[in-house]
Amino acid sequence: NQIHDFSADGEWIEAGAGTTWENVERYLEKKGFSLRVYPTSMPAATLGGWIASSGSGLGAGGSGVGSVMYGPVGKNLAGLEVVTGLGEILNLSEPEDIADFVGADGITGFITKVRLKIRKKPASVRRTLITAPDAEGAQRLVEAIGAMKSVYFAQFEDASMLEIKTSLGLHAPLGVKGFLLFASLEGDAETVRSECDQLKKMTGECGGKTLPETEAQKEWEERLYPMRVKRGGPTVIAGEFMAPSSRLASVLKDVYSEFPGGAAKRAIHGVVIEAPDVMLMPQIFSDERKGLKFLASLAYVKRFNDIGLRHGGQPYGVGHLNAFNAKAVHGQAGYDRLKALKKKYDPGDIINPGKGIEHRTRFGFAAPPFLYNLSMFGLGLFRRLGV
Numbered sequence: 001n002q003i004h005d006f007s008a009d010g011e012w013i014e015a016g017a018g019t020t021w022e023n024v025e026r027y028l029e030k031k032g033f034s035l036r037v038y039p040t041s042m043p044a045a046t047l048g049g050w051i052a053s054s055g056s057g058l059g060a061g062g063s064g065v066g067s068v069m070y071g072p073v074g075k076n077l078a079g080l081e082v083v084t085g086l087g088e089i090l091n092l093s094e095p096e097d098i099a100d101f102v103g104a105d106g107i108t109g110f111i112t113k114v115r116l117k118i119r120k121k122p123a124s125v126r127r128t129l130i131t132a133p134d135a136e137g138a139q140r141l142v143e144a145i146g147a148m149k150s151v152y153f154a155q156f157e158d159a160s161m162l163e164i165k166t167s168l169g170l171h172a173p174l175g176v177k178g179f180l181l182f183a184s185l186e187g188d189a190e191t192v193r194s195e196c197d198q199l200k201k202m203t204g205e206c207g208g209k210t211l212p213e214t215e216a217q218k219e220w221e222e223r224l225y226p227m228r229v230k231r232g233g234p235t236v237i238a239g240e241f242m243a244p245s246s247r248l249a250s251v252l253k254d255v256y257s258e259f260p261g262g263a264a265k266r267a268i269h270g271v272v273i274e275a276p277d278v279m280l281m282p283q284i285f286s287d288e289r290k291g292l293k294f295l296a297s298l299a300y301v302k303r304f305n306d307i308g309l310r311h312g313g314q315p316y317g318v319g320h321l322n323a324f325n326a327k328a329v330h331g332q333a334g335y336d337r338l339k340a341l342k343k344k345y346d347p348g349d350i351i352n353p354g355k356g357i358e359h360r361t362r363f364g365f366a367a368p369p370f371l372y373n374l375s376m377f378g379l380g381l382f383r384r385l386g387v
């Protein structure tokens with residue numbers, strides 16, 4: 001879990017896979033460099049853990065801070081050292097070889113060392129916080145943000161999320177109707193200035209407002225703590241799916257119509273990732289101590305994923321419990337390749353067995369996908385019956 005090597009000229013850094021993203025960023029800061037992408041869980045997430053997480057699929061992996069500019073983590077790797085299930089140590093530097101171990105949920109090999117592409121600290125940085133009164137305005141602004149050259153990170157939240165934060169004593173601008181959008185614009189001073197002005201103008205045209213820069217700076221400082229709202233639960237049922245930003249307004253409407261009515265707390269958080277997509281995280285605050293009621297609300301996760309799929313998107317992440325989504329996340333070709341890679345690199349099935357391409361139960365057999373659909377359907381029925 002240490003930094004091994006760094007090249008300012010080559011713009012890369014090499015570190016042990018157990019190093020946290022935050023440690024690498026701290027090291028780079030002192031050298032006048034910065035990470036290109038990192039997860040918002042950077043204080044605790046390791047290089048190997050995030051690179052292995054499936055995110056948007058095999059070869060791509062997760063998206064996070066920086067992904068609107070640099071794409072998913074898979075596009076930001078210059079090398080990997082991996083130990084396969086056969087005990088071989090592979091030193092990989094070709095993108096097509098590296099891809100076999102990115103977004104694979106760790107089932108093809110154990111990553112031991114990582115060479116990351118890095119960036120020089122930008123000459124100019126401006127953070128902007130704007131509002132949009134409705135979903136159509138939010139879509140227009142998100143599409144513009146996704147197309148801008150200098151946007152490094154951008155996210156948005158609906159007014160319910162801000163109300164929940166305020167009620168929990170967390171930072172949130174007051175009195176926002178509709179949506180709050182944050183963008184960090186980074187690069188050469190001229191591009192940053194002109195794109196910031198463009199965004200401000202467009203915000204006015206959408207009927208929104210530009211909030212003070214001090215508020216925008218606070219939003220940036222809070223970017224690593226998206227789960228603090230969980231205190232409002234104590235459990236949060238969170239969907240996580242990708243959808244094209246050109247469908248954002250319709251997707252938001254579908255999510256709202258799926259949300260429970262009454263006093264249930266629910267809200268939406270979104271991140272702008274590599275164009276043309278956004279990542280949506282609808283959240284329903286629940287209480288896992290309430291047995292059947294809580295179980296019934298799990299059906300929402302599938303319903304949210306289905307909304308993403310209907311609009312040309314896909315679920316985000318596979319792991320263990322969501323292995324039923326593996327084909328939707330990796331695509332049929334990616335899924336077939338992952339199965340073939342598993343046979344090639346880990347024929348004895350010793351690395352992360354029963355994950356990623358199947359949901360193996362503790363009884364040793366893989367649960368068939370129809371069982372998942374059936375149980376989600378059953379839980380959905382309970383929900384509709386008001387359990």
Ligand SMILES: Cc1cc2nc3c(=O)[nH]c(=O)nc-3n(C[C@H](O)[C@H](O)[C@H](O)COP(=O)(O)OP(=O)(O)OC[C@H]3O[C@@H](n4cnc5c(N)ncnc54)[C@H](O)[C@@H]3O)c2cc1C
Pocket residue numbers: 017018038039040041044045046047048049050051052053055061062063064065105106107109110111112224225226227319352
């Ligand atoms: C607050 C919060 C914010 C988050 N933000 C983001 C985000 O912005 N973007 C995003 O995509 N995800 C995000 N996540 C989820 C994200 O996947 C994890 O936070 C992060 O990737 C986990 O890293 P970890 O080191 O804890 O790995 P773990 O959770 O320990 O492992 C993740 C997977 O990788 C495998 N693995 C771990 N290490 C290795 C290795 N060295 N070699 C091979 N396989 C390995 C594990 O077996 C497991 O399958 C967030 C989660 C939280 C709680």
